[in-house]
Amino acid sequence: MTSSVEDKAMRNWLTAQELAGLPGLPGTVPGVRKMATRENWTSQKRSGSKAIEYAYSDLPAETQAAVLSQAIADVSEDAHLPSPVVHALPAVVETKPATSTAKLNDRQKAVMAARLAFVREIERMSAVVSQKTAIATLVKHAQDGHLSPYLQQRVQLANDRKTAERGLSERTLKRWLAAWRASGQDEASLAPLRQRACLQVPEWVPSFLRCYQRPTKPSVAASYAEFAASWTKPLPSIHAVQRFLKKLSPDALNMGRMGTQELKSLQAFNRRSTQNILPGEVYTADGHKFDAEVVNPLTGKPYRPEITTVLDVATRRVVGISVGEAESAFGVLDALRDAVQKCMFAIFYVDNGSGFDNDTVREVVDRLGGTMKHSLPYNSQARGLSERGHQTIWVRAAKKLTSYIGADMDKHAGTKVHRIGRRELKQHGKSRVLPEFGVFMAGVEHEVAHYNSTPHRGLGKIRDQVTGAFRHMSPDEAWYAAIEQGWEPLVAPSELVESLMRPQTIRTTRRGEISWAGNNYFMADLTALHGQEIRVAYDVRDASKVWAYTLDGELIGTAILDGNSSDYMPRTMLEAAREKRQQGQFSRAVNKLETLTGQRVEMIAPTVSPSANLPVEALEAAREYAVAIEQKQPKFDIPRDDVARYRLWIQLDQRKGAGEELTADEAKWHERYPNHPDFVAMKRVFQQQAG
Template sequence: MKRWMTIAEIAEAKLPGLPASPRGVAKRAQAEGWAKRSTQARKRQGRGGGLEFSIELLPEDARTELIRREVDPGAPVNVITLREDDPLTGAERDRRDARLHVLAAFEEFRSANGLSVSDAAIMFPDAWRSELIEAPIDVRSQIPSVSTRTLYEWRTIRRRDGDDALGMDRRGRPAKLETAADGEVVNALLGAIAKQSFLSAQQLGDYLRDRFGEALPEITERTIQRTRARFEAEHRNALMAIRDPDRFRSTIEHSATNATFAAGLNDLWQFDASPADIMLAGKRRHSIYLAIDIWSRRVMVLVTQAPRAEAVAMLLRACILAWGVPRRVKTDNGSDFKARAICRLLAALDIEHELSAPYEPKSKGHVERAIGTFQRDLATCPGFIGHSVADRKVIENRKAFSKRLGMSDADLFDVQMDLPEFQKWCNDWAEKVYAHRPHSGLKGKMTPFMRAASWLGDIRRLAHPQALDILLAPIAGKDGVRRVVKQGIKIDGEYYQTSAAPVGQDVLVRMDPTDLGRAIVFSLDGETYLGDAICPHLAGADPVAVTMQVKAAQKALLKEETDKIRAEMRKIKPRDFSDALQRQGEKRGANLAFIERPAQPFTTPALEAAREAAEGAKAAPAAPYDPVVVQTQLAEVVRMPAPRRPIQQDKMQDQFRRAIDLEEAIAAGDPISEADAAWLKSYQQHPDYRGAKRIFEIHGRRMFG
C-alpha cells in the first residue's frame, strides 16, 4: 500500500463516503481545498504531471476500508513485560508495557508493508483503531487509539530517556509539580487557585517561579494547565467550600432530613425575608416576609417595601389571628427580627424566640425552601425579573436591542401589579396554591391544608384579639421607656399629661395609632396597664380641663397614700423606738454568756511606781500634833489672785475686757486658771478680738468701759 494517490486512483478504489467518478472526486477535492494543504498534497512524479494526495485527506471510513484492503498488519507482537525492579508504580508499569507493545507493533507494521517511518505513522493509527492489528485486551484497554504525533513522541522519549520513561505520564515526563520542593508546590498551586480562580497558566507559572525559584523545575504552561485541571477535579469539594460556601452547603455538605422537630400544630414557626424577584408599579423591587408552620407546612406571605421590624410584627399578627398562638418562633439574626419591639411582643405573648446560628441558613431550611418555591412560582407573574443577573439578561434579550433601547424597566418586564395587587396574589398563592400542593416532607405526601386539618390537639387562641393591636402599637422613641416628670411624659417634644404614675417613675409608653394625642402607659415590664396620657392640643381637648382632671386625680391618689402613712404615724408612741431598740438588744443577748478567759498579769514601770505611791500613802502614820509646826504653817502667807469681774458673754465688749484683764494679769505675773488661759488663746484667734485690739490701741480702755 502506498500513502499518496491521484484523483483517478481514489475514484477507481470506489471507497465509502467518496464519489465513484474522477470528476466527482475532483469536485470534492476542490470544495475541501485539498490542493492548498502543502503537507498533504504534492506534485505527481513521472509523465502526465498533476497532483497526488495523502490518504489523510480521505474520510475516516474511506481510510479504514483502504487500509483493510491493502495493508498487511504484520505478525502479532509478543506481550512485552520488562523488569519490576524499577522506580515505577504498578499503574506506570502497565502504561509503559502497553506503549512499548504499540511501538513494537508499529515497527512490525512498517516492516511488513515496506513503509517509511513518516508513511507508516500516517497509516498505523487507522489500522490500530480499526483493530486490524492484533493486541492483548489489556494493551488495547490502555491505548484504544493513537495518533501520528503520539507515535513520534513515544519514539523520541524512548530513544532519549529509555523504556521506563514511557510510563511516567502521557508525555514521558515525571510529575514535576507534584514532586518539586517536597510537595510544597502542590499546596502553593492549590492555595493560588483557591484564592484567585481567574489566574491564567502563565500567571500561575510566574507566581510559582517567583516563590520557589530554583527549587521549581522547568515547566510549560501546558503542564500547569493539565495539573490544574487534575487538581480542580481531585479537590473539587474542598475548593468549592472555600470559593463558594453557599453552593457547597446546598450541594455538597451533609444535611439531615426532617432534622427540625415540631411536636404539633403551632409548636414551631420559622420566619425569614427575601427580596421578591418581581418589579411592581413605581419601579421598585419589594421584599417579602414568609412564615411557615413546621408541623403542617402551611405558609403566609407579607409584602413590604423594605425589611423592617414593623413588617415582622404585622406578619406575626396575621398568623396569630389566622392560626393561633405558637409556642416557639425561629428567625435569623437580622436586626428586624432582633428589634426590641419584636422581642418585647414575643415576651408579652409568652412565645419562645429561637435564633439560628449566624450564616447558617440550613438551620432554618424549611422557610428557606418555602421562599425558593415562592420565588420560582413568581415566574408566572407579570413583572418577573429573574432569579439572577443571567435570568434577567435572558428576559431582556426577548426583545430586540432596537426595541429595548430607551425602554423603562416597567415596559421591559411588563410591570402591571402594584403592592396591594401583589399582596392579594401572595395571599391567593399561600391559601389556594401552596396549601393544596402535595408536600414530600409530609407523610403520604399530604398537602399543608390536609395536614393542618388532621390536627386533633388544642390550639391556643387569643381571648381578646383587640388586645393584640395594643401590644402592636408603636412605642415612644427607641425603647418606649419614659420618666414621668412634673409636666407629664415628654414624647417628641410634647408633654402628655397623666396621672397614671407618680412623678419620677419610669414607664413603658405606646402610642395610640388612631389618636395622635393619646399615649398608653404601662409598667416597665409591659404587663400592667396604668392609664392614658393626653396631649391636649394634639387630642383637641381643653388644656385647662385636662390639667384640672390630672391634678384632681393626682391629689386623690396622693391623699389616699398619705392617709395611710399618717394613720401609721399615729400608732407610733414617743418611746416606741428606744424601747424597741432595748428589747431587741436584750433579745439578741439573752442566749449569750461571756466566758472569762485565764488572765495574764500585766504591768509597766509607770504602773509599778503608781502602786508604790498608793501603798506608801496607806502605810504612812499620822504626824503628831506640834504647835510650832502649826504656827509656822499659819504664818506662811499665800497670795491669792484678785477676784475677777463676772464674765458676760453677751457682748463683744465684755469678751474683749475679759481678754484685756487676763493679758494684764499675765503681764503682772499673776497666775490664771487653765480654763482662762485656754479661752484667751482661742479668743485671740477670733476676728472680733483682732478688730477690738486695733480700736484699743488707738483709743485706749475708755472705749470698753
C-alpha cells in the first residue's frame, strides 16, 4: 500500500510516457522525446529500468503546474493511510547550464554579460602574454581597483554572490573560461544556474486541503484553525501553509472550492473566430428568464416571461424571438419560424435544454434542411454570443421596468413594488408597476430594433458617414454589407413557414367560439365541435387571429377576433327607442312639475341650437374662450405625503362646512378619502397630538 503512494507522490524525474499528453507537451511519447532533444532537457536512466527520465525543472511552466496539481490530488486520495510518503525535493533545485539565452531571465543575462566581459579581456591579453599572466594581472588590478571603469563596475555582478566579498579570483576566472571554451564559445554557458523554490508536497497538505477545498470557500485562517485542531504531528505555521498555497496554480488551488463549470473561468480557452462565416450559416439560440414581472395575458397574474432569442453568428443580428411562460419546444419553434422568414440557416447551434433537445424541434430543423448541433453540458462559454446577448438586450431592458427583480435590485424597493403590484391587480385588475403584456411586447420589439442598429464590438469597423470616425458596424449594417458584397439571403417558402408550429395551448370550444387571452375568436367550422377540446396556435405579435387544430394536429382553420360580433340591435330600432324614451322622460317631468306647483307647465325643447345661427368666427372665438376659462381654473392635485393628504381633507371639510362649493374633483376626493386606510391612521395621530 505504501509503494502505491510513493508512486503517486511528487517526483523530480519523469519519463516520456508519464509526460505525454500533459498541458504544454505533445500527446505522444515520441513527440515528448523529440521536444526533450530539441530543448536539451537534462536526462538520465531510471534506476532498474531502461527508460529515460527527464528533470522536472526543465519542463515548461504549464507542465510543472499540472504535475504538481496531480501529485496533490493523488496524495489526497491516499490521505487515509497512516503514514503517507511524499518524495522530498531538495530545498533548492538547480537546472543545467542554459543552452539558449531565450530562456534566461534578466538577472541571468546581466551576470552572463559581465562574465563574458572578463573572458573576452583574458582572450585579448593572451595574444600578448600568457593566459596565466593575463589572469593574474586581472586579479591584481581588481584588488587594487586599477581596472577600467567598464570592468570595475562588473566585478560584483559577475560574481553573483550574496556575501560581502565579491572580488575576482584566479580559480573563478579559469572556471568561466573553461565553461566558455567547452561550450564552443557559447555565451549562454556563462549564465548562472537558475534556482527554484522547493516543490515538495509536505505530508500535512492532504489534511489541510480537506479543510480548505470546500464549496463554502472558507478562508485560509479558518481552514488552518480546523486543521490544527485535528493534526497530531508537528504543526506547520500558517505562514508555511500560505507559502505552499502560493506555489499552486489557480485551478489546483480552487479544486473543490469551485465546481467544474466555475473552474473553467480560471483555465485557458479557445477563442472562436467568426470572420470566415457568412450570414445565415450558423444560428445560435437560447432561452432567458426575463428579470422583471409582467401581467400574464392568460391568467392576469404576474409572471416572468421566458424569451427565446435566435442570433445570427456572423453578424450578431437578432433574427427571431419568442415569448412564453417557460422554455419549451413551442417557444423554440416560434422563434425559429420568425428567423427563417428572414433567412434560412445551415447549422442550428443550441444547448442541451429540454426546449431544444427534443424530437419536435429536431424534426422541424430536418424539414428546413439544417443541422442541429448541441454544445457540451455545463459549457456555457461555448455559447458566449447568446449569453452576452442576454446581458446586452434583456437584462438592460428589464432594468428599465419598475417590476425589475434581478439580483442587484434593492431588497426593500423590490419588496415594496411586489406588494403594490399585487394589491393593485387584486383591487383594480391592472397595475401601475406591472406592465400589460401588449406594452411588454412593444418594448421587446423596440429593444431588438435598438440592439440590431447599435455598433457591436465583435464586428468589423467602418467609417461613420456622420462623424467621419472609425467605429464598429451594427448587426444590421453587417447584414446589409454582406448583401452588397453578393450574399443573398435564402428565405423559407411561405407555405413551409405557415406549416411550422406556433406556440399552442388547449382550449374548449363554445358554439363556434374560442376564448384566449381575454379575447373571443370565432370560426363557423368550430360549431360542430361544440364542447370539445382543441389545440389553439397563436402569434405573440398578432392578436387578430388564432389557428385551430385538432388534438391530433390537423389544421381546422383560422379563427378571427370577434368574428361573430355585430350591433346588438339595428341602428334604426335604437334611434326609435331613444326618441320614445326621451319623450316619456319629458312627459313624466311635466307631470311631476304640475303636481308640485298645481299649475299647467309646458316644456318646449329648442329645435335649433342657440349657436346654430352664429358665424364661424364667433363659434371659434367662443371655443377659445371656453378653453381659456378651463385652463384658468386651478388644477386639483392630491399630495403624495400622508400628512399633507389628511390636512388637505381637513381644509376641504372646513370649506364644505362653511357652505363653500367644492369643485367636482374636490368633492369626489373628499367623499372617498375617509374610506382609505391611511385616513384612519392619520386621524388617530392628529387626535393624539391634539390631546
